[in-house]
Amino acid sequence: MNRRKIIEENIFKFLSGFATYSLIAILAFIIIIIFVKGFNSLSLDMVIKTPKGGYYYGGEGGVLNAIIGSLDIAFGATFIAILIGMPAALYINVHLIRYKRIQNTIRYLLDALWGIPSIVYGAFGFTLMLFFGMNASLIAGIITIALLITPIVVRTFDEVLSTIPIGLYEATLALGSTKTETAFKIMFKQGFSGFITAVLLAFGRGIGDAASVLFTAGYTDLIPLYLNEPAATLPLAIFFQLGSPIPEVRERAFAAAAILTIIILIISLTARYLSKRYSKSNLK
Amino acid sequence: MILRRFLFDRITETWMVTALVTILLLPLIIGIALYLKALPLFEIQNLPHLIGSSEWLPTDGKFGFWPFINSSMYVTVLSFIFAAPVCLLAGIYLTQFASKNLVRIMQPVMDILAGLPSVIYGMWGILIIVPFVGNVLAPFLNINSSGYTMLAGGIVLAVMCIPYMLNMLIEIFNTVPIGLKEASLSMGATFWQAVKHVVIRKSYPGIISAYGLGLAKAFGETLAVMMVVGNRVQITHNPFKAGYPLPALIANNYGEMLSIPMYDSALMFAALLLLVIILIINLVFRYFIYKTKTR
Amino acid sequence: MYLQNSETMTKQAPDITLKPKVTSIVKINNLNVHVGQHHILKNINLEITKNKITVLLGPSGCGKTTLLKCLNKLTDLYTELRVSGKIFIEEDDILNTQKNVPVIRQKMGLLSQLPYPLPISIYKNVAYGIKLKGVRDKKLIEYNVEKYLREVGLWNEVKDRLHNSPTSLSIGQQQRLCLARGLAVKPRIILADEPTSSLDPISSKIIENLFRKLKKNYTIILVTHVLRQAVRLADNVVFMYYGEIIEQGHSKDLFKNPKTEKLREYMLEGN
Numbered sequence: 001m002n003r004r005k006i007i008e009e010n011i012f013k014f015l016s017g018f019a020t021y022s023l024i025a026i027l028a029f030i031i032i033i034i035f036v037k038g039f040n041s042l043s044l045d046m047v048i049k050t051p052k053g054g055y056y057y058g059g060e061g062g063v064l065n066a067i068i069g070s071l072d073i074a075f076g077a078t079f080i081a082i083l084i085g086m087p088a089a090l091y092i093n094v095h096l097i098r099y100k101r102i103q104n105t106i107r108y109l110l111d112a113l114w115g116i117p118s119i120v121y122g123a124f125g126f127t128l129m130l131f132f133g134m135n136a137s138l139i140a141g142i143i144t145i146a147l148l149i150t151p152i153v154v155r156t157f158d159e160v161l162s163t164i165p166i167g168l169y170e171a172t173l174a175l176g177s178t179k180t181e182t183a184f185k186i187m188f189k190q191g192f193s194g195f196i197t198a199v200l201l202a203f204g205r206g207i208g209d210a211a212s213v214l215f216t217a218g219y220t221d222l223i224p225l226y227l228n229e230p231a232a233t234l235p236l237a238i239f240f241q242l243g244s245p246i247p248e249v250r251e252r253a254f255a256a257a258a259i260l261t262i263i264i265l266i267i268s269l270t271a272r273y274l275s276k277r278y279s280k281s282n283l284k
Numbered sequence: 285m286i287l288r289r290f291l292f293d294r295i296t297e298t299w300m301v302t303a304l305v306t307i308l309l310l311p312l313i314i315g316i317a318l319y320l321k322a323l324p325l326f327e328i329q330n331l332p333h334l335i336g337s338s339e340w341l342p343t344d345g346k347f348g349f350w351p352f353i354n355s356s357m358y359v360t361v362l363s364f365i366f367a368a369p370v371c372l373l374a375g376i377y378l379t380q381f382a383s384k385n386l387v388r389i390m391q392p393v394m395d396i397l398a399g400l401p402s403v404i405y406g407m408w409g410i411l412i413i414v415p416f417v418g419n420v421l422a423p424f425l426n427i428n429s430s431g432y433t434m435l436a437g438g439i440v441l442a443v444m445c446i447p448y449m450l451n452m453l454i455e456i457f458n459t460v461p462i463g464l465k466e467a468s469l470s471m472g473a474t475f476w477q478a479v480k481h482v483v484i485r486k487s488y489p490g491i492i493s494a495y496g497l498g499l500a501k502a503f504g505e506t507l508a509v510m511m512v513v514g515n516r517v518q519i520t521h522n523p524f525k526a527g528y529p530l531p532a533l534i535a536n537n538y539g540e541m542l543s544i545p546m547y548d549s550a551l552m553f554a555a556l557l558l559l560v561i562i563l564i565i566n567l568v569f570r571y572f573i574y575k576t577k578t579r
Numbered sequence: 580m581y582l583q584n585s586e587t588m589t590k591q592a593p594d595i596t597l598k599p600k601v602t603s604i605v606k607i608n609n610l611n612v613h614v615g616q617h618h619i620l621k622n623i624n625l626e627i628t629k630n631k632i633t634v635l636l637g638p639s640g641c642g643k644t645t646l647l648k649c650l651n652k653l654t655d656l657y658t659e660l661r662v663s664g665k666i667f668i669e670e671d672d673i674l675n676t677q678k679n680v681p682v683i684r685q686k687m688g689l690l691s692q693l694p695y696p697l698p699i700s701i702y703k704n705v706a707y708g709i710k711l712k713g714v715r716d717k718k719l720i721e722y723n724v725e726k727y728l729r730e731v732g733l734w735n736e737v738k739d740r741l742h743n744s745p746t747s748l749s750i751g752q753q754q755r756l757c758l759a760r761g762l763a764v765k766p767r768i769i770l771a772d773e774p775t776s777s778l779d780p781i782s783s784k785i786i787e788n789l790f791r792k793l794k795k796n797y798t799i800i801l802v803t804h805v806l807r808q809a810v811r812l813a814d815n816v817v818f819m820y821y822g823e824i825i826e827q828g829h830s831k832d833l834f835k836n837p838k839t840e841k842l843r844e845y846m847l848e849g850n
Contacts, residue, residue: 005474005476006474007475008476009474009475009476009477012373012376012476013377013381013476015373016373016374016376016377016381017377017382018373019369019370019373019374019377020373020374020377020378020382020386020390022370023370023374023390023393023394023397023446023447023450024389024390024393025399026397026443027393027396029412030400030404030405030408031396032408033408033411033412034404034408037411057449064514072543074471083303084303084306084307085303085304085307087296087299087300087304088303088304088307090302091297091301091303091304092298092304095297095300104574106304106308106388108308108567108571108574109308109311110308110571111566111570112311112563112566112567112570113307113310113311114565115497115500115501115504115562115563115565115566116311116504116559116562116566117313117501117503117504117505117506117531117558117562118504118506119504119506119525119531119534119535119555119557119558120314120318120504120555120559120562121314122534123318123534123551123552123555124317124318124555125315126538127317127318127320127321127552131317143520148374150307150310151307151310154307158506178289178293180292180293180296180297180300183300184296201399204399205399207401208399208400208401208402208403208404209401209402210402210403210506210507211402211506211507211531211535214535214538215538221372230527235401235402235403235507238403238404238405238407239403239406239507239511242406242407242410242511253407254407257403257404257407260403260404261400261404264396264399264400264401265396268392268395268396268399269392269396271395272391272392272395274478284335
C-alpha cells in the first residue's frame with residue numbers, strides 16, 4: 001500500500017520534472033537551429049542592402065527593406081497603441097476605481113479581445129482599406145498592427161496599475177489634484193514598470209506578426225519613404241523566401257529569421273530586466 | 285489659471301473615455317465589418333449549407349467550408365493532445381516541486397517561447413518537424429508521406445500553445461492556498477496525494493478554462509500551421525495527410541481574392557467564422573476564470 | 580539573556596517531570612530555525628505533557644506558528660527554512676528519521692487559523708484521512724465519519740447534507756469540520772494554530788469547550804496571542820518572545836507570579 005504511494009509520487013515527480021526540463025530543451029533546440037542555419041548565410045550585405053535585380057534568383061542584395069519596413073510598422077503601431085492604450089488603462093484604474101463591477105467587466109472584455117487571432121485583424125484591416133479606397137501601404141499596416149497590440153498595452157499596463165494601493169490615490173486627491181492629474185502624474189509614475197513592459201511586449205508582438213500585415217502592408221523591394229507606399233516586413237520576407245525553390249534564396253530566409261529572432265530576444269530580455277529594475281525602485 | 289486647469293482636465297478625460305470605448309467596441313466593429321463583407325455570400329447560400337457542405341469550387345460559385353473547419357478542428361485537437369499533459373505536468377512541477385532557481389530560469393524561457401513570432405515556429409517546423417514526420421515517423425509506420433501533414437501542424441501548434449497555457453496554469457495553481465495543502469498533509473497524505481487531491485481538484489475549473497483558451501489560440505493560429513500543414517482541400521482523418529485549416533485558407537488566397545466573384549465574401553466569411561468561434565470560447569472560459577478567482 | 584533562560588529552564592524542568600504519572604509526549608532539544616540571515620527560532624528546549632493543554636503564548640510574529648509547523652514537518656513546504664535540532668515525538672526523532680513522514684503527521688491533527696475544508700463533500704472531508712490510512716470497508720468509514728462528526732457536535736447540523744460542499748457551512752461549522760477531519764486519523768496530539776481567531780464568539784466558545792472535553796484523550800498544543808484564552812484553557816503555558824522561550828510552567832503559577840519583566844508587560848497589555 002505504502003510502497004505504491006511512494007512509487008506513484010516518484011513517477012509523477014519524474015514525469016513533471018521531465019516535462020519542465022523538456023521545455024527548456026525545446027527552446028534551446030529552436031534557437032540553436034535558427035542560429036546555426038541563419039549564421040551560415042548571414043552577411044553584412046543582408047543587413048545593409050535592399051534586394052537588387054535577380055535577388056530572387058540568388059542574385060545580390062539583402063533584406064534592409066524588410067528590416068526598415070518592420071521597424072517602421074512596429075514603431076508606428078506601438079505609438080498609436082500607447083496613445084489609445086495608456087489613457088484607457090489609467091481611466092480604468094483612476095476614474096473607475098470605485099466601480100469594481102465595471103472594472104471587472106472591462107478587464108473581462110479586454111482579455112477576450114486579446115484572444116482574437118491576428119488573421120482576423122488582417123481581414124478587418126483589409127475591409128477598412130477597401131472601404132476608404134486605400135491600397136496596401138505602410139499606414140494600413142500600422143493601423144492594423146496598432147489594433148492588434150492595443151489590448152496588450154492596456155491589459156499589461158492595467159495589471160501593474162491595479163496593484164497600486166488605493167491609499168495613494170486618495171492621498172493625491174486629498175492634496176487637491178484632479179482625477180486626471182492623479183492619473184497622469186502619480187499613477188503613471190507609480191506604474192511605470194508596467195508601462196515599459198506593456199510597450200516592449202506590444203512592440204515585440206508587432207514586429208513579429210505576419211498574418212495581419214499580409215493583407216495590409218503589401219510587399220516591396222524598396223524602402224518605404226511615405227505612409228501611403230507599400231512596405232516589406234521581416235516575417236513576410238522570411239515566409240516568401242522560404243517558399244522559393246532556389247537554395248540561395250532559402251538560405252537568406254534563414255538569415256532573416258536569425259535577425260528577427262535576435263530582435264525578439266533582445267526585446268523580451270530587456271522587458272524582463274527593466275520591469276524588474278523599475279519595480280524594485282518603486283519599492284524604495 | 286484655474287480655468288486652464290479645468291479645461292485641460294476635461295480634454296484629457298474625454299480622450300481617456302474615447303480611447304477606452306473605442307477599444308471595447310472593437311470586436312463589435314470588426315464583427316459588423318466582416319459580416320457586411322460576407323453578406324453577398326449569404327444571399328446565394330444559407331448558413332448551414334456554407335458550414336456543412338464540402339464542395340469547394342470557388343470558380344463555380346460553390347463554397348463549402350466543411351473541409352477547412354474539419355482541418356482546423358483536427359489540427360487543434362491534435363495539438364491539444366500533445367500540449368495538454370505537458371502543460372499540466374510542467375505547471376505542477378513549477379508550482380509544487382521546483383526550486384526557486386529553476387522557477388527563475390523558467391520565467392524568461394516562457395517569455396521567449398511566447399514571444400517568438402509564428403513565422404519562426406513555422407520555419408523550425410519546416411526544418412525539423414516536417415522531415416522528422418516525412419522521413420522518420422512515416423517510414424517507421426510504413427506510411428508514405430511528404431511530411432507536410434496535419435501531424436506536423438499539430439506538433440508545431442502544440443509547441444506554440446504550451447507557454448500560453450502553462451502561464452495560465454501556473455497562475456491558477458498559485459491561487460490555491462497553502463493552508464489547504466497543509467491540511468491534507470497533516471492528515472497523512474503524501475506530498476503527491478496532497479497535490480492530486482487538493483491542488484488539482486481545487487483548480488479544476490481553472491485548468492479546464494486554461495485548456496479552453498489554449499484551444500482557441502490554436503484554432504486561430506495562422507502562419508506557422510500554414511507553413512507545415514500541406515494545404516490541400518480534402519476531408520481526412522489520417523494525421524499523415526495534408527489538411528487546410530481556415531486561417532490558412534484566408535492567408536493563402538488573399539492575392540486572388542478580388543479576381544474571382546464572391547471569393548472575397550467567402551474569405552471574409554471565413555474570418556467572421558474564426559472571430560465568432562474564438563470570441564465565444566474566450567468569453568465562456570474567461571467568465572469561468574473570473575468566477576473562480578472572485579470566489 | 581540566554582543564561583537566564585537556561586536557568587529558569589533547569590529550575591522548572593524537574594517540576595513537571597518529577598510528578599508521578601506525568602509523561603511527556605513531545606521533547607524538543609536545541610531546535611533552531613533560520614530564514615536566510617534571520618534566526619527565527621533560537622535554541623528551543625521544551626517538553627510537552629501528555630493529555631494536557633499546552634498553550635504557546637506570545638505576540639504575533641514571535642515564531643509560535645513556525646514552532647508548531649516544525650512539529651509535523653510542514654516546514655518542508657517552505658524551502659527557505661533551515662531547521663536544525665531534535666524533536667522527539669513518542670521517542671521518535673522526527674527531524675532525523677528515515678520513517679515515513681505521512682505516518683508521523685498522522686500522529687497529529689492540525690487546526691489552522693482559517694478553516695481549510697478540502698474541495699470535496701462534507702462526508703468525504705472526514706473520510707479522507709481514514710481512507711488515506713488504507714481503510715476500504717465502507718461500513719467502517721461511515722461509522723467513523725458519524726462518530727467524529729458527533730464528537731465535535733456537528734452531526735445533527737450536517738447529517739442531512741453530508742454530500743454537499745463544505746462551503747455551504749458557516750465558518751464556525753467549517754472549523755469544527757476541520758477538527759473532526761483531524762480527529763478521524765486518530766492522532767495523539769492536536770496542533771491548533773489560533774483556531775478561533777477568525778471565528779465569532781459563539782463558535783469560539785464551542786471550540787474551547789471541545790478542547791476541554793478532548794484533552795482526556797488527546798494532547799493539545801494551542802497557539803494563541805489572546806491572553807484570556809490562554810488563562811481559560813491552559814494547563815501549561817510556554818511564553819515566547821522573538822523566537823525565544825522566555826518562560827514556561829504551570830498555568831496557575833505562571834500567571835500568578837510571572838518571573839520575567841516581558842511576561843509581566845505582556846499580561847498588563849493583555850488585560
